[in-house]
Amino acid sequence: MAEKMKKGPSEAGRKTLKYPHKQGINLNMREQKGNPRLTLLVGCLAIVILAGCVAKFGVIDQYRRLDAAQAAYASVHTEYTQMQELLKGYDRLLMEYRTYSMEWATDGSEDTGKLTPKMEIINKERLLLKVTCDTPRDPLHFYVTVTDAQGHSTGRMELTGSEVNVSYRTYTVTMVLDDLTEGKRFSQQRRFRQLTPGSDLTLKVEVESDSRLVDSVTGKLTTNSLFAEVRDGGTTAVVTYARHLQNLDEGSGLPTAITRALQEQDIQFVNTGMDDGWDSCYPGRRFTPIYNENLAYYDSTVAVGTQPYHPVIYELPVDTDGDGGLFESFRGTLRNIRLCGAEISAGGNAGGLAGSLRGGTTIEGCQVYLSPTRDKLSSKNEQDIWISGATAGGLVGRCGHDLTVRNSFASTVLEGGRCAGGLVGYISGTRTVYVEHSYADCYLYASGTTGGLIGS
Numbered sequence: 241m242a243e244k245m246k247k248g249p250s251e252a253g254r255k256t257l258k259y260p261h262k263q264g265i266n267l268n269m270r271e272q273k274g275n276p277r278l279t280l281l282v283g284c285l286a287i288v289i290l291a292g293c294v295a296k297f298g299v300i301d302q303y304r305r306l307d308a309a310q311a312a313y314a315s316v317h318t319e320y321t322q323m324q325e326l327l328k329g330y331d332r333l334l335m336e337y338r339t340y341s342m343e344w345a346t347d348g349s350e351d352t353g354k355l356t357p358k359m360e361i362i363n364k365e366r367l368l369l370k371v372t373c374d375t376p377r378d379p380l381h382f383y384v385t386v387t388d389a390q391g392h393s394t395g396r397m398e399l400t401g402s403e404v405n406v407s408y409r410t411y412t413v414t415m416v417l418d419d420l421t422e423g424k425r426f427s428q429q430r431r432f433r434q435l436t437p438g439s440d441l442t443l444k445v446e447v448e449s450d451s452r453l454v455d456s457v458t459g460k461l462t463t464n465s466l467f468a469e470v471r472d473g474g475t476t477a478v479v480t481y482a483r484h485l486q487n488l489d490e491g492s493g494l495p496t497a498i499t500r501a502l503q504e505q506d507i508q509f510v511n512t513g514m515d516d517g518w519d520s521c522y523p524g525r526r527f528t529p530i531y532n533e534n535l536a537y538y539d540s541t542v543a544v545g546t547q548p549y550h551p552v553i554y555e556l557p558v559d560t561d562g563d564g565g566l567f568e569s570f571r572g573t574l575r576n577i578r579l580c581g582a583e584i585s586a587g588g589n590a591g592g593l594a595g596s597l598r599g600g601t602t603i604e605g606c607q608v609y610l611s612p613t614r615d616k617l618s619s620k621n622e623q624d625i626w627i628s629g630a631t632a633g634g635l636v637g638r639c640g641h642d643l644t645v646r647n648s649f650a651s652t653v654l655e656g657g658r659c660a661g662g663l664v665g666y667i668s669g670t671r672t673v674y675v676e677h678s679y680a681d682c683y684l685y686a687s688g689t690t691g692g693l694i695g696s
Contacts, residue, residue, distance in 0.1 A: 590629025
């Protein structure tokens with residue numbers, strides 16, 4: 241009874257279940273868990289090995305190759321430089337070889353060598369003959385014969401010494417015909433003593449080689465010994481540079497037949513940056529006021545197209561113990577002269593155009609003035625003196641003869657020891673001074689008298 245109650249009615253009716261089962265060793269194995277530290281260690285080791293391979297093959301070996309290539313380049317470049325040094329004179333040697341070989345080993349029946357000299361006259365602040373010529377082989381010789389318009393000749397002269405400069409195979413020959421330096425003026429050179437200063441010249445230039453296989457060359461050039469040119473049968477001198485202007489003075493030895501002068505180009509006494517200007521050729525040199533008893537006419541006019549142009553004389557520098565100006569003294573006609581920035585200091589009479597007059601004179605269309613752009617007036621004032629002398633005038637210092645002034649003006653700063661005037665500093669005696677359409681705008685200083693147009 242008790243046993244029946246223990247089992248119960250539900251247990252009696254329960255169905256027995258069968259479960260799958262396997263007999264063997266697998267039922268006796270335990271699953272092992274992995275070791276994470278070991279895995280990390282192996283992974284890091286693999287990364288290090290891989291990085292080392294990349295560094296070796298991708299970087300270190302490449303740098304080694306680069307170093308080897310640079311070393312090889314340096315070696316080749318050194319050899320190249322040494323070879324260039326050995327071959328430095330090859331071109332010259334090759335030229336000499338060709339010169340002395342087939343081209344020149346002729347018996348005179350074949351073509352001979354040819355000289356091609358360049359000959360020119362430079363007529364500026366110096367008058368120069370310049371010849372440049374390359375020599376194919378042997379030394380060259382240069383000969384000049386100078387003949388003037390009157391037929392006088394120097395004879396055949398060889399140029400040597402400092403007149404000949406040789407650079408490798410190029411000869412440069414320079415002959416000074418006229419230079420304002422003492423002893424170099426045309427009239428002062430002994431080799432030209434047979435010639436007439438101021439005359440037109442014909443120069444016969446001969447270039448010869450020591451080699452009989454090289455033909456000599458002859459050329460002819462013409463120029464004037466003192467001026468740009470001489471016109472009207474030798475009576476009119478043409479002026480284009482300051483040297484020409486200075487040669488109007490009797491000190492140049494010009495002929496008495498020259499009585500007129502024409503200025504056909506601006507003349508500058510300060511030539512910044514030019515190696516052939518007045519201040520470069522004659523450093524510190526002052527202009528000597530022109531004294532010429534035969535010169536009676538000066539005009540500064542040239543035709544530009546259909547219009548007349550009046551060339552200017554810029555920054556005329558005069559410092560003299562006597563009378564000073566463009567002219568020391570003058571008699572005749574002065575037309576259309578333009579003096580810009582003239583600085584004149586005279587122990588005697590001072591004027592822009594003439595220190596004094598020695599005969600009746602007409603001044604027409606002339607101007608003496610300062611330029612704000614060229615004369616640096618921004619750094620100056622009305623007390624900076626531009627023209628000074630015992631008597632000072634904008635155009636003429638002392639007038640001892642009849643004078644006519646037309647269409648002219650002066651605008652500068654003057655100082656006279658005794659008197660100063662805008663146009664004329666002093667009139668001596670009973671003279672007639674006629675002024676028409678002219679004016680002065682000057683600052684005047686004097687210990688004696690001053691006057692807007694006439695000082696005294």
